[in-house]
Amino acid sequence: MCHYVVSRPIKTRRRYRCRGADVEQPSLKGAIIVSSGIRGTFFDFIDDPWKHVGREEESARFLRDGLLVIDDGLIVAFGPFDDISPQYPGLDITEISGRIITPGFIDGHVHVPQTRALGAFGQQLLPWLLDTVFPEEARYGDREYARAGSDRFLDNMLAGGTTTVQAFTTTSTVAVEEFFEAAARRDMLVISGVTGIDQFAPEGSTSTPEEFYDDSKAMIAKYHGVGRNRYAITPRFALGASKDLLKACQRLKQEHPDLWVNTHISENPLEISNLLLAHPDCTDYLGVYEKYDLVGPKFSGGHAVWLSDNEFGRLSESGGAVVFCPCSNLFLGSGIFRLAKATDPDKRVKMSFGTDMGGGNRFSMIQVLDEAYKVGMLGNTLLDGTTNRITQDLAAAERSKLSPYRAFWSVTLGGAEGLYIDDQVGNFEVGKSADFVALDWNAGPSAMPWHQSLFFGDEGPTTMEQAAHALFAVMMVGDDRNVDETWVSGIRRYKKS
Numbered sequence: 001m002c003h004y005v006v007s008r009p010i011k012t013r014r015r016y017r018c019r020g021a022d023v024e025q026p027s028l029k030g031a032i033i034v035s036s037g038i039r040g041t042f043f044d045f046i047d048d049p050w051k052h053v054g055r056e057e058e059s060a061r062f063l064r065d066g067l068l069v070i071d072d073g074l075i076v077a078f079g080p081f082d083d084i085s086p087q088y089p090g091l092d093i094t095e096i097s098g099r100i101i102t103p104g105f106i107d108g109h110v111h112v113p114q115t116r117a118l119g120a121f122g123q124q125l126l127p128w129l130l131d132t133v134f135p136e137e138a139r140y141g142d143r144e145y146a147r148a149g150s151d152r153f154l155d156n157m158l159a160g161g162t163t164t165v166q167a168f169t170t171t172s173t174v175a176v177e178e179f180f181e182a183a184a185r186r187d188m189l190v191i192s193g194v195t196g197i198d199q200f201a202p203e204g205s206t207s208t209p210e211e212f213y214d215d216s217k218a219m220i221a222k223y224h225g226v227g228r229n230r231y232a233i234t235p236r237f238a239l240g241a242s243k244d245l246l247k248a249c250q251r252l253k254q255e256h257p258d259l260w261v262n263t264h265i266s267e268n269p270l271e272i273s274n275l276l277l278a279h280p281d282c283t284d285y286l287g288v289y290e291k292y293d294l295v296g297p298k299f300s301g302g303h304a305v306w307l308s309d310n311e312f313g314r315l316s317e318s319g320g321a322v323v324f325c326p327c328s329n330l331f332l333g334s335g336i337f338r339l340a341k342a343t344d345p346d347k348r349v350k351m352s353f354g355t356d357m358g359g360g361n362r363f364s365m366i367q368v369l370d371e372a373y374k375v376g377m378l379g380n381t382l383l384d385g386t387t388n389r390i391t392q393d394l395a396a397a398e399r400s401k402l403s404p405y406r407a408f409w410s411v412t413l414g415g416a417e418g419l420y421i422d423d424q425v426g427n428f429e430v431g432k433s434a435d436f437v438a439l440d441w442n443a444g445p446s447a448m449p450w451h452q453s454l455f456f457g458d459e460g461p462t463t464m465e466q467a468a469h470a471l472f473a474v475m476m477v478g479d480d481r482n483v484d485e486t487w488v489s490g491i492r493r494y495k496k497s
Contacts, residue, residue, distance in 0.1 A: 035071045035088060036490065039081055040096035040438070041460065042066040043467050044103050044427040045413040049405040050343045053398060056405040061428075062464035067093070068101075070434040073187065073489030078428045096438050098460060099484055100467055102408060103427050104163025104435035105365040106415030109262075109302040109323040109354025111168045112179050112192075113137040113146075115153045118358040125268040125332050128359070130202070138204040140175035150175075150182035158186065158494045160364035161437035161483040164416075164425055166191040166262055166300060166323075166352075168234060171207040173215045180223045187489040189228040189425060189433065191260050194219055196233075196249060197240040209244040216252055224259070228433075228489075230421075232260035237267070238288045239275045250292040260419070261294045265301030265322070267334050272306055286311040295320045298420050302354060303328070304342075305335035312338075313347045321350035321418040324410075326371035327360030339376045340383060340396035352418030353410050366482060369407045369475040376402040404472040434490030437483055441470040444478035451477065 042063040049056040067084040069077035069091065077084050085091065113136060120132040140146040157165060169175040169192055176194050183190040196212045197205065207215070216233065224231035233252045235241045241249070253259060266272055266285045279288050286307065289295050297319040304322035307315075315322065324337050342349045353368055354360070362368060379400035385392030402410075416426030425433050441460070442449040451473055461467040474482045486494040 035069055035076065035091060037085075037088065037091045037093040038068040038070065038096060038101070038434075038436075038487075038490070039093050040066065040099060040101045041467070042068065042078075042101045042428060043408070043464075043471065045405075045409045046427065048414060048417075049403065049409050050348075050399060051345070056403060057464050057468070059409065060405055060464060060468075062467050064462055066101075068428060068434065068436070068490075070490035073433055073491055075428060075430050075432050075434050075490075078430060096485065098442075099438040099440055100461065100470060101436050101438050102471075103412040103425065104437055104486065104488070105161045105411045106164040106352060106419065106421075106425065107157065107162045107354050107365060107411075108166050108300060108321075108352030108415055108419055109325055110157075110165055110357050111359070112150060112153045113140045113168075113170050113175060114358035115149055115156065118363070119361040120358065123332075125271065125334060125359070126200075128332060133358070134202050134205040137170045138202075140170045140178075141172040141204070143174050143178060146172070146175045146178040147182065150179045153179075154182050154186055154188065156363040158188075158486045158488070159483065159496075160366065160480045161439070161486050162363075162365055163435040163437070163486060163488050164189045164419075164421070166232065166260070166354075166419055168192070168195055168236065168262070171195050171197060171205065171212070171215075173219060176215075176219050177222075180219075180226075180229045184227050184229065187228065187492050189230070189421065189435070191230040191232050191262065191419065191421075193232040193234040193260075193262070195236050196245050197236040198242050198245045200240050209242065209248045212245060213248040213252065216248075220252075220256060220259070224256075230260060231256075232262040233294070234262050235294075237264035237271070238285065239271050239278065246288070246292045246294075249294060253294060258298075260298040260300070261289075262300050263289070263294075263302065265289070265304050266306040266311070267303035267329075268332075269306060269335075284308055284311055286314060290314070300352070300419065302356065303334060303337070305329055305337050307338075307341075309341065312341050312344070312349055316347040316349045319350065321352065323352050323354045323418070324372060325354045325356035325360055325368075326375045327362050327368055328354075328356035329375070330371060331361050332359055336375055336378055339372075339379055339402070340393075340399040343399045344396070350418045351410070352415035364480045364483075365411045366475060367479055369402070369411065372410075373402040373407065373476065376400045404468045404475065407475055408471055434487065436487050436490075438485040438487075439471070439474055439482050440484040441474060441482070443481045443484070444474070448473065448477060 383397035413426035416422035
């Protein structure tokens with residue numbers, strides 16, 4: 001993969017509030033603007049396709065010949081080329097042909113220090129952590145190792161079209177520093193923090209509640225809201241956190257209410273039963289986090305495989321989110337996520353998708369969608385009445401199906417909404433960062449072009465329906481090879497060599 005950097009200077013800047021941070025962004029008033037443009041075929045979303053059952057194309061936007069105008073990393077105009085280009089005479093335009101351009105993908109749950117452990121034989125969650133993951137994560141206390149690991153992680157993310165991540169690091173501030181610095185070098189939007197765990201893990205992988213609190217305060221002061229870095233209070237999982245550590249998380253959230261909370265929830269049945277023994281005053285997993293005032297907007301619970309209906313309902317009311325991690329859930333045998341319950345229109349829960357690499361054995365959100373589709377189809381079979389007429393729920397069965405609209409919304413605008421960053425990324429609305437991916441619909445297996453010819457000719461997709469067919473083929477047949485270019489802030493370009 002080759003790395004190209006293009007700078008776009010601007011003279012005037014202003015301060016503005018975005019969700020969770022006070023950051024610098026360009027001001028158009030009185031500025032000497034040096035803009036650039038991207039011309040090509042665009043596909044993004046303006047609404048949630050699950051709200052448009054039977055007419056999901058109403059949630060999307062397709063431009064066969066569009067123009068994206070970028071200034072200093074932000075989108076300043078977007079629309080049909082013939083409408084936008086006259087407004088910008090002399091614009092420096094890069095044309096990307098033979099590709100579908102989508103917003104950059106958002107990975108809502110992933111582990112930086114598990115990059116090297118990707119695909120290691122796992123058994124199930126707890127023995128896999130003890131045998132492979134914790135020993136590898138302990139190495140991230142060494143700065144050089146953490147720097148090299150962070151670089152490898154982010155380069156793999158970008159190679160798969162992922163431009164935004166919410167990521168776990170380790171208990172070491174060195175690991176946190178090197179990750180935030182590596183992301184800043186790439187202009188990526190990232191959410192992360194010091195990982196909190198003080199029990200059920202070996203020495204070298206834990207810290208005390210006091211150390212966690214002090215280290216978190218130092219990292220918040222140093223990185224939160226600096227550039228595109230955002231900070232998350234990060235109790236690794238409730239069973240690994242003593243009551244004192246959870247109190248430290250509660251204190252941090254009270255002192256910094258704009259911070260994110262990133263954790264795991266209801267991933268494994270054995271984990272849940274052990275947790276409730278440690279918290280006999282709680283009736284379920286979510287209740288432990290609620291007890292310490294951690295659940296609400298900007299809360300993300302990864303996996304959520306075994307959440308009860310009541311827990312889903314409480315999450316919906318609170319504004320908290322879940323993260324669907326199908327690759328990991330299948331790899332570690334954790335269970336089948338209930339996509340239909342998460343998308344229940346009466347108690348809708350915010351949701352992003354995640355690789356959960358290395359519990360998930362993929363870096364690519366495209367391959368996450370492949371696995372998510374299959375999980376959804378299993379859910380459909382369990383709900384459509386063919387296995388049990390008593391539990392038949394045809395509306396829920398329909399919601400389990402992951403169409404190309406539902407899929408690509410989930411890893412772009414939907415993922416941004418789940419993380420409360422949809423004011424910054426997720427689609428091509430003016431004012432958002434110009435993070436995007438150019439997908440080659442013919443890449444991948446040698447049979448791909450022949451398959452795509454079922455739906456459109458050599459000129460490529462010319463309608464939204466044809467583009468949806470192309471994206472579905474990329475999702476189900478393709479892989480990282482379909483990602484031809486990844487752009488971050490419109491000024492850093494990662495192109496396959």
